[in-house]
Amino acid sequence: MLDLTYETPKPKVIAGAKHDWELVIGMEVHAQVSSNAKLFSGASTKFGAEPNSNVAFVDAAMPGMLPVINEYCVEQAVRTGLGLNAEINLFSAFDRKNYFYPDLPQGYQISQLYHPIVGEGEILVDMGPGVARLVRVERIHLEQDAGKSIHDMDPNMSFVDLNRTGVALMEIVSRPDIRGPEEAAAYVTKLRQILRYLGTCDGNMQNGNLRADVNVSICRAGQYEKYMETQDFSYLGTRCEIKNMNSMRFIQMAIEVEARRQIAIVEAGGEVVQETRLYDPDKNETRSMRSKEEAHDYRYFPDPDLLPLEIEQDWIDGIKATLPELPDVKKARFVGDFGLSEYDASVLTADAENAQFFEAAAQGRDGKLAANWIINELFGRLKKEDHDIAQSPVSPAQIGQIVDLIKSDAISGKIAKDVFEICYTTGRDPSEIVETEGMKQVTDTGAIESAVDEIIAANPAQVEKAKANPKLAGWFVGQVMKATGGKANPKAVNELVAAKLGL
């Protein structure tokens, strides 16, 4: 196993009117499983279809219809568990969570309360170079998603679309190990990154394919450490759950404002009531969802339509053998093999496609230089046009060529930027561009020398000034570069100018 040494970040502290308070946060992330068909029916999971067209009779809860589990969704949950270093349960079972809502035609959600498919795991949440928080994952269970209600199409009616009904979700439940708003966002970012590497969830938050419920409580300094020692929750404050967040920015804002609300209550001598709340980004406040509270009695019981889910260790081992290299390992390898800084390695491994692009470009070359060109030039240019790496007009091999041209002193870094620009806009190969456009750097000292001589001879007054003040030698360097069309090797010019002026 890899040795990843890191420091633990300090918890976020919010100053109240009377005391300082620390935050304690746990998260339940609902990640839509990437699959073709739904968890218990053969209907499609495709987003954006005509309303109620991706619906089987099972999903619409027609009488007499029975659920049949999609094996691939189980495989995806197992793969996710393996990716989070978690224990996989050979025996799991499905339960009914009963509540009424128009977008839930069954009147219950099939979930896994008592025997989840995945047990304890962990996620290393990066908080900057050398700083990370290890967050424990309590469990992952499989469950059905609900449909979608649309409230703004008619003043008196709500419209219900069951296309999402029955799509497989993984609910990934963390322990309360997250200690601040930034950590919470970083946790979701890291989890999303791992899921995308694994290919088990596309992580699209805008479409609601990844959403989080955030449990927030506050405590005085030292209390959390007592909880960690004993796992006794009574050391922590009463928590409130903020439902259904699908933006990193709102997650942070909601945590902050909810913590301040709780601090104000406690410092005024009141008590925080455990409840479900909703974040309103327009007013930047959280509000109680009383309707949810009333229905909180879900009367779970084992689903009599489904036998327990029993899987074999061999099957799990088979899935394990196909796991891709995951972000932490890849990052460490980029630092070790290519000599990248941890920051650069983080940027390049944020997405599996970026990492792949970099590796193809850097193979057998100066990795640091390749990383610089990809991060500073290519990413900058792509971002300007709102493109991602898949849309890059520059190929990894072309970045590689630019690196080679710089390393062999064929072009300077400055000329390389022009070459890159031509390559980006036309798709032409950098080596061909340099050749055809005559952009090759002049390294021939003879040619540079005569240029230096000419300029010195033509400017005797400047020579006198430079002799008195060596800083002015830069003027000669500039003139030589101009005379050679920027193609002279700057290092050679500097040396020659200094020598000729006798500096």
Added chain:
Amino acid sequence: MSIDLETAARVAKLARIKVEEDQLPALAEEFNTILGFIEQLGEVDVEGVEPMTSVTPMALKRREDIVTDGGMQDKILKNAPDAREGFFAVPKVVE
């Protein structure tokens, strides 16, 4: 365990079954009879006996991840009391 009127009313509400006030005592009584029977079952020593999940030795049936169903909006909406533009139309449900 004994079910009082308040619990009976709550269970009815959770199940969305309308029960008139004067029906509640009879309902609570029925619940108590059922629970009494369950309690009687609880007297059997089942120490070390696995819960039975099926009367025949079957494993959970699984399906492949292939789209085999859907594409029948008309049939899905056919029994709906009200449907508009491909959606089920229901009384407004806003938090």
